Amino acid sequence: MPYSPPTPPQELSSDLVESLEDCSAEELRAVERYADALAEYREREARLAEDDQDEVADHPEELPDDVPTRATLTIKEINGNRYYYWQWRDGEKVRSQYKEPVE
Template sequence: MTNDRDRPTLPSDLDRDAREALARLEDRDADDLRAIAAYLEELAEWTESAADDSDERAETDPAASDRSGDAGDEIGDDHEYPKDVPDRATVTVKEIAGTTYYYYQWRDGDRIESKTVQRKNGSW
């Protein structure tokens, strides 16, 4: 058996939720941990790829630069998604010149799908 002093410690720069999630995995067997690690590596690559795609769109589409900044306003848990947008979609809310835009983005197989919905003066 290995010495507890050799046991890896949780990274200190993670937020509370990430640290709690990792702490729940500590008692998993080595095969589970390797499978989880492989998934997380793929997820990290996909996240970087999605960010790179967004950056490329912002470079070629001037209007996209308004969408590529911060996450925008928060939406509540009671937010209704359009019928053709899955509930797992990421939503970014931006207000530009008095008009509110909802940007939805989700993964469909190997493709990244997106939809923009415009809302003026509190109505759709």
């Protein structure tokens, strides 16, 4: 029984399959390493974006009138005491507004 080339996955475009078929074994191994690294990168970016969405979903709905919706809640320690502050970027500056002590 003769050995036959593998069947490409249906998820791959025909252009990509044709490009891969033109590659040497060495180039295919390099593509494999790159594809693995790229997949890990994109999965990590997706996880980070999901974490950001969770953080936005947890963002308190009631902000003071003078605090923008993009503000995040930050904990600052001053003289051994911890306080919540709203914090956001305003042009080149980072602005903060006191919220309450951390209990």
